[in-house]
Amino acid sequence: MALSYKARRRWALVILLIGLPLYIILAVNILNRIERPSIFVELLVYVALGVIWALPFKFVFKGVGQADPDQRD
Template identity: 70%
Template sequence: MALGYKARRRWALIILLVGLPLYIIAAVWVVALFDRPSVLVEILVYVGLGVIWAIPFKFIFKGIGQQDPDDRE
């Protein structure tokens, strides 16, 4: 069953306010487990991890910035 517009908006908000900070903490912790690489490699790792977190949630964020399609004004 597909999520409705309002449910997707709620889930997007929860993901951004709760999930993203937890993911950032986990990414920093994982990178800190290894010896510190060069700055360029570290930036590439963080950019890669920053893109990877959003891929599974693409269907939730798609169309959230648009007007509610169920709103019949």
């Protein structure tokens, strides 16, 4: 079942305000537990993790910045 526009907006807000900070904390803590790699490897890991977090939520964020398609003029 597809999410409505309002539901997608709400879920996007929850993901950005709660899920993303938790993901950042988790990623930093995991990388701090291993031996620190060179700065370039660490940068590549953080860039990759920064892109990977959004892929599962692509359907939620798609079209959220647009006008409500269900709203009548």
